[in-house]
Amino acid sequence: MKSLARQLSPHFHYAWIVAAVTFLMLLSAAGIRSTPSVLIVPLEQSFGWERGTISLAMGINITLYGLIGPFAVALMQQIGIRRTVLSALALLSLSVAASSFMMAPWQLILSCSKLGSESKLGSDRTAANPAIDFAGNGCEDG
Numbered sequence: 001m002k003s004l005a006r007q008l009s010p011h012f013h014y015a016w017i018v019a020a021v022t023f024l025m026l027l028s029a030a031g032i033r034s035t036p037s038v039l040i041v042p043l044e045q046s047f048g049w050e051r052g053t054i055s056l057a058m059g060i061n062i063t064l065y066g067l068i069g070p071f072a073v074a075l076m077q078q079i080g081i082r083r084t085v086l087s088a089l090a091l092l093s094l095s096v097a098a099s100s101f102m103m104a105p106w107q108l109i110l111s112c113s114k115l116g117s118e119s120k121l122g123s124d125r126t127a128a129n130p131a132i133d134f135a136g137n138g139c140e141d142g
Helices: 004-008 014-038 040-047 051-067 069-079 081-099 105-138
Strands: none
Touching: 014 040, 014 051, 014 081, 040 051, 051 069, 051 105, 069 081, 081 105
């Protein structure tokens, strides 16, 4: 069975597919991480939660997003980039799905804290570094 790269080689260079997938993962991880800020007013109106509680959840999200970086790199070195990114994206998907069942403010805080750490794990290597790797190595033939 031919690999995808060989099947597409007459039409596309495989690096373009890597670039497109990297872009889509960056876009989705950034969108998921920033979604709670758009939902402040709807969460206030729907659940009657205070703006401070919602802002606390977003603050924890941003704090964890910044603090998880060194640990994400260490995890990538221990178990590999592919496993780290795939597990982070799977956890991110589960967290997003679970957030649709939240009914209490503590669930929002838990969901946002998980989203912050998982989107950092997933988007760090998924978005920025592969784009740099692609720019440096992805365009080389051979």
